[in-house]
Amino acid sequence: MKTFKKLVLMAVSAACISCTAGISPVESGSDLVYAGLAGCWDEAVPLGNAELGQLVWNNDGNLRFSLDHYDLWDLRPTEEFGDTVKFRYKWIQERVAAGDEDSISEVYDDPYLFEPAPSKIPCAALEFPMKGLGAVRSVRLYLNNALCRVEWESGATLETFVNAAEPVGWFVFTGVDDPEFTPVLRTPMYQEEVEVDNTNIQGNTLASLGYEQGSIDSTGHSIHYHQKGWEDYSYDVAVQWKRDGSTLTGAWSVSTSLKDLNAVNEVARAMRRGVGRDYASHMEYWDGFWAASSVQVPAPVIQKQYDNEMYKLGSMSRENSRPISLQAIWTADNGLLPPWKGDYHNDLNTQLSYWPVYAGNHLSEGEAYLNWLWEFRGNFKQFTRDFFEVDGLIVPGVATLDGKAMGGWPQYSFSATTGAWVAQHFYLHWKYSADEGFLKERAYPFVSDVALALEQLSSVDGDGHRVLPLSTSPEIFNNSLDAWFHTMTNYDLSLMCFAFGAAAEMAGALGLDEDAARWNRCLSQMQPLDVEDGVLTFAHGFPYNESHRHFSHAMSIFPLELIRWEDGEESQKIIRATIDRLDEIGPDYWCGYSYSWLANMKARTMDGEGAAEALRIFAECFCLPNTFHANGDQTASGKSQFTYRPFTLEGNMAFASGVQMMLLQNHDGTICVFPALPSDWKDVSFSNLRAPGAFLVSARMEGGVVTGLSVTSEKGGRARIMIPGQSEPAEVDFDAGETVVLI
Numbered sequence: 008m009k010t011f012k013k014l015v016l017m018a019v020s021a022a023c024i025s026c027t028a029g030i031s032p033v034e035s036g037s038d039l040v041y042a043g044l045a046g047c048w049d050e051a052v053p054l055g056n057a058e059l060g061q062l063v064w065n066n067d068g069n070l071r072f073s074l075d076h077y078d079l080w081d082l083r084p085t086e087e088f089g090d091t092v093k094f095r096y097k098w099i100q101e102r103v104a105a106g107d108e109d110s111i112s113e114v115y116d117d118p119y120l121f122e123p124a125p126s127k128i129p130c131a132a133l134e135f136p137m138k139g140l141g142a143v144r145s146v147r148l149y150l151n152n153a154l155c156r157v158e159w160e161s162g163a164t165l166e167t168f169v170n171a172a173e174p175v176g177w178f179v180f181t182g183v184d185d186p187e188f189t190p191v192l193r194t195p196m197y198q199e200e201v202e203v204d205n206t207n208i209q210g211n212t213l214a215s216l217g218y219e220q221g222s223i224d225s226t227g228h229s230i231h232y233h234q235k236g237w238e239d240y241s242y243d244v245a246v247q248w249k250r251d252g253s254t255l256t257g258a259w260s261v262s263t264s265l266k267d268l269n270a271v272n273e274v275a276r277a278m279r280r281g282v283g284r285d286y287a288s289h290m291e292y293w294d295g296f297w298a299a300s301s302v303q304v305p306a307p308v309i310q311k312q313y314d315n316e317m318y319k320l321g322s323m324s325r326e327n328s329r330p331i332s333l334q335a336i337w338t339a340d341n342g343l344l345p346p347w348k349g350d351y352h353n354d355l356n357t358q359l360s361y362w363p364v365y366a367g368n369h370l371s372e373g374e375a376y377l378n379w380l381w382e383f384r385g386n387f388k389q390f391t392r393d394f395f396e397v398d399g400l401i402v403p404g405v406a407t408l409d410g411k412a413m414g415g416w417p418q419y420s421f422s423a424t425t426g427a428w429v430a431q432h433f434y435l436h437w438k439y440s441a442d443e444g445f446l447k448e449r450a451y452p453f454v455s456d457v458a459l460a461l462e463q464l465s466s467v468d469g470d471g472h473r474v475l476p477l478s479t480s481p482e483i484f485n486n487s488l489d490a491w492f493h494t495m496t497n498y499d500l501s502l503m504c505f506a507f508g509a510a511a512e513m514a515g516a517l518g519l520d521e522d523a524a525r526w527n528r529c530l531s532q533m534q535p536l537d538v539e540d541g542v543l544t545f546a547h548g549f550p551y552n553e554s555h556r557h558f559s560h561a562m563s564i565f566p567l568e569l570i571r572w573e574d575g576e577e578s579q580k581i582i583r584a585t586i587d588r589l590d591e592i593g594p595d596y597w598c599g600y601s602y603s604w605l606a607n608m609k610a611r612t613m614d615g616e617g618a619a620e621a622l623r624i625f626a627e628c629f630c631l632p633n634t635f636h637a638n639g640d641q642t643a644s645g646k647s648q649f650t651y652r653p654f655t656l657e658g659n660m661a662f663a664s665g666v667q668m669m670l671l672q673n674h675d676g677t678i679c680v681f682p683a684l685p686s687d688w689k690d691v692s693f694s695n696l697r698a699p700g701a702f703l704v705s706a707r708m709e710g711g712v713v714t715g716l717s718v719t720s721e722k723g724g725r726a727r728i729m730i731p732g733q734s735e736p737a738e739v740d741f742d743a744g745e746t747v748v749l750i
Contacts, residue, residue: 032149032156032166036307037314039148039633044157048073048340049654050631052148052155053319054169054176057328057375059261060336061169061176063155065143069134070157071193072167072178073340074244076261077329080408081124081216083237087114088412096395096464099417100476103491115417116486119348123215124237125407127349129338130261131232131244132193133178139185148633150318153293169322170285171292174268175277177285180255188255190246192230194221201342210344231271245270247278256282296321300368300695302666305688306619309666312626315634316663319656320363320372329408330376331360333655337635346653347415351406354419354481355557358428359600359657362566362607362664365439366671368697376432381449383410384456387426391460394421399460400453402426404481416486418479423464426457427502431566434509441701441722443516451513455522458510461503462529472534475499480545480559496546497536498559504533505567536563536570541584551588554595556649558604561585565608572612573674582612595648598638599629600658602646606665610683611672618669619685625662634659671696671704677727677736680706680716695719702726702741716750 044065045051051062051073060075088094093114102111137143141161148155157165163182170177180188197218221234229247236242241264248257258277262270277285304310323335332351339345351357357376364373380387384400390412391401403412405420414420433450436442465473477491480498484490507530514522537547544550545560563569564585570578586608594601602625609617628646631637636658639649669683670693678698684691692707692715701722707715713731720726720741727736730749739747 032152032154034147035150035314037311038150039146039315041146041632043143044070044146045633049635049637049652050633052146052633053322053337053635054148054153054155054167055322055336056169056171056174057323057325057336058174059169059176060323060338061167062337062340063146063157063167065137066132066134068137069191070137070165071340072133072176072259073337074130074132074176074259074261075336075338076130076242076263077332077336078263078265078408079128079130079242079261079338080240080265081126081128081237082240082407082409082411083124084411085118085122085125085414087118088414090114091393094394096421096423096476099421099491103477103488106488108488111417112486115414115421119405119414119420123211123344125348125350125411125413126211126344127332127334127338127408128216128236128344129195129213129340130242131195131234132340133190133246133259134193135180135188135190139188140183150314151293151297152290153318153322168286168289170277170289171321172288173277173285174262174273175258175260175285177277177282178255178257178259179282182253183255184253186250190230190248190257192223192232192244192246194223194232194234194244196342197221197234199342210339210341210346210348212343216344229274240264243270245274247274249278258282258285293321296369298695300693300697302670302693302696303691304666304670305690306623308626309619309622312622312630312634313663313666316363316659317367317369319634319659320367320369320663323656324361324364324372324375326371326374326378328375330357330379331656331660332357335656337654339654346655348413350413351408351410352404353402353406353425353429354404354422355600356655356657358432358566359604359661359664361432362661363667365435366667366696366698367663368695368703370436370440370697373432373436377436377449379410380429380432381453384453386410388456395423395460395464397460397463399458399463400426400456401460401464402429416482416490418486418490419481422479422481422499423461423475423477424499424502424506426460427506428562430454430457430506430509434513437513438699439697439701441699441724446513447517451510451517451519454506454513455510455526458506458526458529461506465503467532470534471532473503473529473532474534475503478546481557483545483549483555483557483559492546492549494547495534495537496560497543498545498562500533500536501562501567501569504530504563504569507533508569538581541580542588543581543585551585551592554592554597556596556598556601558589558601558608561589561608565604565611568611571675579612586612586614586617594646597647598649598658599625599636599647600638600655600661602629603658603661603665607661607668610665610668613683615669615683615685615688618665618683619688622662622665625658629658636662667696670706671698673699674729676700677729678702678704678718679729680704681708681713681731682729684708698726700724700726704728713750717746717748719746720744 051064054061062073140159154168167178232244246259260270260273262268437450480496511526606621637652639651640647689711694705703719723743729736
């Protein structure tokens with residue numbers, strides 16, 4: 008099944024647009040199509056360009072555009088973290104030894120729970136009265152064009168998009184004769200008191216921020232809203248429009264004091280350029296995005312979810328954007344601060360959000376995360392010196408826009424090994440890009456700093472094993488003293504082994520022999536992973552005997568791949584037994600992302616049926632109608648006892664990675680095509696999925712027979728390719744840029 012039609016040429020796309028003619032998008036089988044507008048923000052149609060976000064929905068009879076910007080943050084410091092006595096890892100060790108759980112929570116958890124900031128903050132919304140337009144006839148999100156179209160029974164239409172190339176959003180209404188039909192700006196009510204239950208999930212009140220309500224200036228065809236935030240921070244929202252008969256065309260923008268842009272000026276420039284020119288530049292990005300790779304599978308639910316996940320990726324992450332936070336550019340529009348403050352959770356969320364950029368051939372979109380980590384490494388190093396009192400680099404498990412610690416459950420928000428998981432993305436970018444300059448200038452410096460911190464923080468015990476003073480395993484035992492382990496957890500062991508091993512490999516590739524020997528020595532001091540009855544445990548004496556959402560004990564299987572299926576029978580026994588135990592204990596306390604993670608693990612162990620089933624459950628049970636991951640089981644069908652619906656994005660992105668893992672893998676330097684397909688997937692294809700070594704692979708299976716396979720090498724060199732049906736891999740030597748057709 009081919010989902011995406013070939014996109015029309017740029018010149019044709021631009022010619023289809025004018026202020027009077029509207030826009031002619033291209034349908035796909037994975038478009039979101041509805042008979043009406045959603046009645047709540049988290050089921051809205053999502054649009055975005057990684058800087059600006061827009062949600063399109065029906066708010067009490069008004070068409071609402073919930074607007075967002077990635078730099079909308081209140082960055083006030085956490086007062087408790089200025090305490091040089093208590094804001095120290097050693098102080099936590101002392102309190103744990105004394106059994107003083109309350110003191111730890113008071114310093115590290117209470118500020119996150121009860122203080123409103125630091126936090127992502129809401130923006131504003133545009134509303135249009137729909138009373139005179141009649142009933143909505145159809146709503147469609149065109150994935151090919153990143154454009155939403157709404158049609159009313161009266162014949163009125165709306166086309167709206169967020170320009171992929173400029174910091175503006177556009178709307179074009181046609182068939183609207185009422186001259187009074189104009190946008191109304193709805194601002195967050197920073198002075199309005201509402202009751203909340205003070206949970207991380209619900210979010211705090213806007214009034215708790217202490218802002219004065221911002222000012223609104225309106226003219227006949229424009230609105231400007233200026234909102235002052237904490238100290239010198241402020242943001243601006245601007246909208247301008249014009250009418251031509253029954254057509255209303257307008258542009259909006261958001262700017263913040265953190266970036267040298269002005270929303271009013273951006274909107275004015277956009278209106279001078281015109282919607283046709285902006286749509287052409289918009290489509291230049293999206294044409295290139297969809298051409299980068301594609302996947303076709305014979306499972307409609309999985310196909311539609313995958314295409315929508317990749318659309319989200321292109322909408323919310325770019326090389327020059329901020330990385331994907333919990334809700335990215337689609338912050339909750341419910342009159343409160345967002346769930347979990349909309350922050351950067353680095354104990355799982357940010358990492359999973361970038362899994363699909365590698366095989367998906369979207370390294371540029373993935374650079375948003377790497378650039379952010381690199382930009383704020385100075386803050387990470389300062390945090391490491393102040394809190395852990397060692398050199399090197401440890402990343403806060405919960406971080407602000409500028410990479411500073413926010414607190415929360417300290418076992419995970421102040422985990423010593425978070426930096427190692429984050430560092431894996433530098434390693435993966437190097438492996439998939441084969442970029443030696445990136446290895447030398449960024450990847451090795453970052454990873455070696457992580458290894459340095461872990462070397463200094465750990466010590467060697469009497470058995471010759473390198474251990475941490477305290478160990479944790481997200482989010483086992485939640486926020487309790489029991490969550491501080493006095494023996495090494497498999498989570499920490501796996502991440503330390505990865506960090507030392509990756510640093511040694513990178514140093515070797517750069518010819519830094521002394522560095523390589525140093526990191527290999529640290530690696531040799533790591534104790535074996537703990538296994539009980541053939542199953543990976545949380546830690547010695549703590550078997551996996553209860554359902555848990557975070558598969559932290561199995562990090563060594565995936566994503567770190569320290570225990571690999573191709574390593575032979577002993578590894579396969581541990582992998583199989585560990586995954587079987589997950590299935591046996593069951594999903595009572597899993598979240599949606601647990602199923603996405605499980606799909607990746609099962610695909611990595613060649614279990615195509617298991618991977619596809621986990622993906623199907625995720626899409627059908629844990630996603631809202633607009634495909635947003637809602638964490639809890641929305642069907643109440645027993646897939647989890649969590650039935651709540653806080654929207655976060657990591658499960659969506661991990662889903663896309665799971666599909667890619669079924670189609671293409673790398674086994675110890677061998678490219679494996681169609682490694683984990685269900686037996687009933689007979690017609691499958693993909694184009695330009697990326698393998699380590701900068702190889703792009705395209706393959707086609709028809710009726711269960713592989714009828715096409717080609718490989719392109721960006722850098723040149725030798726590749727081993729396991730062709731389905733053959734017993735030994737083919738070895739092919741490539742020139743840079745060469746494509747070889749194998750079938």
